[in-house]
Amino acid sequence: MQKCIVGKKIGMTQLFDPNGKVIPVTVVEAGPCVVVQKKTIENDGYEAVQIGFGDISDKAVNKPLKGHFAKADVANKRTLKEFRLDDCSALNVGDIIKADAFQAGDAVDVAGVSKGKGYAGVVKRHGFARLKETHGTGPVSRHAGSNGPGSDPSRVMKGKGLPGHMGVENVTVQNLEVVKIDAENNLIAIKGAIPGPKGGVVFITDSVKA
Numbered sequence: 001m002q003k004c005i006v007g008k009k010i011g012m013t014q015l016f017d018p019n020g021k022v023i024p025v026t027v028v029e030a031g032p033c034v035v036v037q038k039k040t041i042e043n044d045g046y047e048a049v050q051i052g053f054g055d056i057s058d059k060a061v062n063k064p065l066k067g068h069f070a071k072a073d074v075a076n077k078r079t080l081k082e083f084r085l086d087d088c089s090a091l092n093v094g095d096i097i098k099a100d101a102f103q104a105g106d107a108v109d110v111a112g113v114s115k116g117k118g119y120a121g122v123v124k125r126h127g128f129a130r131l132k133e134t135h136g137t138g139p140v141s142r143h144a145g146s147n148g149p150g151s152d153p154s155r156v157m158k159g160k161g162l163p164g165h166m167g168v169e170n171v172t173v174q175n176l177e178v179v180k181i182d183a184e185n186n187l188i189a190i191k192g193a194i195p196g197p198k199g200g201v202v203f204i205t206d207s208v209k210a
Helices: 063-072 122-126
Strands: 004-016 022-030 033-039 048-055 077-083 107-113 118-120 164-166 170-182 187-191 201-206
Touching (some): 004 048, 004 077, 004 187, 022 170, 022 201, 033 063
Antiparallel strands (some): 033 048, 048 077, 118 164, 170 187
16 A cells, blocks of 8 residues: 655754664654545545644634534644545545654655745756856856847747746655654654755655655
């Protein structure tokens, strides 16, 4: 069965393997999550489970969501995420998913929202090369240069890299290794970096490329 969990990024640290080699890891507070809803082919046309993470007070929940949580007989949750799994029949509404659903050595995909970097130029945002810095180019070496053909088709083509808001995008990092599980404290140590700032919500699933 496929595994999934919602967590909160704590930050990065390092662990050591039995040979003394340093392993950079990101620590995630994963769960406990609760199954809030099951979707079926009969009712919804596809199979999926919706899980919730992070308790929240009644006053911070609107009326439709209060009814949604009351129907499932679960506590109010801050984050809801739907996962399409191979076998959803193994999970039922009210089931708890904890960090020990994963094991050390598992390959996982981690999805989250990347850090916001504000307004950025094309060199930082798209990796453009700089223009010449001599022979009269002037103080514009980090500008984008020509935007497109002059006579035909006389327009900027779709997909042209331009300055703009950088970051705050959905990013998935694939095929990362689970280094350590701390089931007592619901912590997962994942090798390498994952998207988002400290405190950001991330979604962990089995790797599709493993």
